[in-house]
Structure formats: structure tokens, C-alpha cells
Amino acid sequence: MAPVAVFVGVMGAGKTTIGQAVAAQWGVPFADTDLIIEARAGKPIPEIFVDDGEDVFRALERETVASSLESFGGVLALGGGAILDEGTRKLLAAQTVVYLSVELTDAIRRVGLGAGRPLLAMNPRATLKYLLDQRRPLYQEVATHTVLTDGRAEPEITAEVIGLLRG
Numbered sequence: 001m002a003p004v005a006v007f008v009g010v011m012g013a014g015k016t017t018i019g020q021a022v023a024a025q026w027g028v029p030f031a032d033t034d035l036i037i038e039a040r041a042g043k044p045i046p047e048i049f050v051d052d053g054e055d056v057f058r059a060l061e062r063e064t065v066a067s068s069l070e071s072f073g074g075v076l077a078l079g080g081g082a083i084l085d086e087g088t089r090k091l092l093a094a095q096t097v098v099y100l101s102v103e104l105t106d107a108i109r110r111v112g113l114g115a116g117r118p119l120l121a122m123n124p125r126a127t128l129k130y131l132l133d134q135r136r137p138l139y140q141e142v143a144t145h146t147v148l149t150d151g152r153a154e155p156e157i158t159a160e161v162i163g164l165l166r167g
């Protein structure tokens with residue numbers, strides 16, 4: 001079994017929100033690697049970053065992506081930084097990967113002050129700009145489909161994803 005679709009994109013792209021909506025419309029399960037990691041670690045992501053550091057989080061993320069890709073049959077949302085790992089990018093090569101793209105203005109509006117997202121705890125606007133510039137080529141590399149989300153409401157984006165994946 002393998003996921004029907006995997007969502008990637010920077011924080012605030014809408015991976016969790018749109019992934020859930022697409023899964024609901026298809027009538028398939030939804031999973032989010034962030035939630036799986038929190039359950040496995042027994043603590044929220046900000047605490048993993050504080051107690052154990054980003055490297056430990058990335059290792060948990062890599063294992064979680066690998067096991068989900070192997071055994072989960074539904075819609076899978078990744079965390080924004082999962083694609084930083086080369087091994088994860090290789091795993092994604094055989095998958096249907098939807099890149100939800102968003103630029104700085106809308107992304108920052110959506111994540112606000114970054115609550116629950118430890119990488120945005122300080123200077124969220126400058127950090128998000130840096131992360132967008134660093135990661136954009138990696139999202140493009142793994143994507144089989146790209147959907148622009150700037151200035152668009154969730155139902156419209158969900159409908160475009162479903163239309164694109166219909167074939």
C-alpha cells in the first residue's frame with residue numbers, strides 16, 4: 001500500500017488543511033507526519049526542538065515518512081522541512097506529490113506569529129523568507145503536481161487538486 005497523494009510546501013502553504021479536505025472528499029484516511037511524530041515522541045513539536053534539537057526531529061521525520069510511505073493508504077501531509085532530507089526526497093520519487101506553493105505575504109498571514117512552529121519563534125517574516133528561498137527548488141524537485149495557493153480560498157484549491165489528480 002502507498003499513499004494516494006503526498007502534500008509538500010512551506011509552513012502555511014495549507015498542507016494539513018487542504019490534505020484533510022482532499023481526503024474527506026475522496027473518502028480516504030488522512031495522516032500528517034507532524035502528528036505521528038508528536039505521538040511517537042510523546043510531546044509537541046516545539047518541545048522536541050527544545051529538548052532534543054532539530055536534528056533529532058529530522059531523524060524522526062525521515063523514519064515517519066519512510067514508514068508512512070510503506071504502509072499508509074490515504075492522503076499524507078508532510079512537515080514543511082521534510083524535503084531537506086535527501087533520503088526523504090528519494091523516497092518521494094515514486095509518489096504522487098502535490099506541491100502547494102505560497103509566497104511570503106500569504107504564508108506569513110496564515111501562520112501569524114508561528115505558534116506551534118518552533119522555527120518561526122524568532123523573526124518569523126525574515127525566517128520564512130529565508131526558508132522559502134532555500135526550499136523552493138527542493139519542493140519543485142519532488143513535485144509531480146504544483147498548485148498555486150496565493151490569494152485563493154481553501155475550497156478552490158481543494159477542487160483544483162482533485163481535478164489535477166483525476167488525470
Ligand SMILES: Nc1ncnc2c1ncn2[C@@H]1O[C@H](COP(=O)(O)OP(=O)(O)O)[C@@H](O)[C@H]1O
Pocket residue numbers: 009010011012013014015016017018077080110111149152153154157
Ligand atoms: N488558502 C488558504 N487561505 C487562507 N488561509 C489558509 C489557506 N490554507 C490554509 N490556511 C490557514 O493557514 C493556516 C496554516 O495552514 P496549514 O494547513 O496548517 O498549513 P501547513 O500544514 O502547510 O503549515 C491554518 O490556520 C489554515 O486554516
Ligand SMILES: O=C(O)C1=C[C@@H](OP(=O)(O)O)[C@@H](O)[C@H](O)C1
Pocket residue numbers: 009010011012015016034045078079080081082116117118119
Ligand atoms: O518547515 C519546517 O521545518 C517545519 C514545519 C512544520 O510543519 P508545517 O509545514 O505543517 O507547519 C513542522 O514540521 C515543524 O515545525 C518544522
Ligand SMILES: [Mg+2]
Pocket residue numbers: 015016017032034077078079
Ligand atoms: Mg501542517
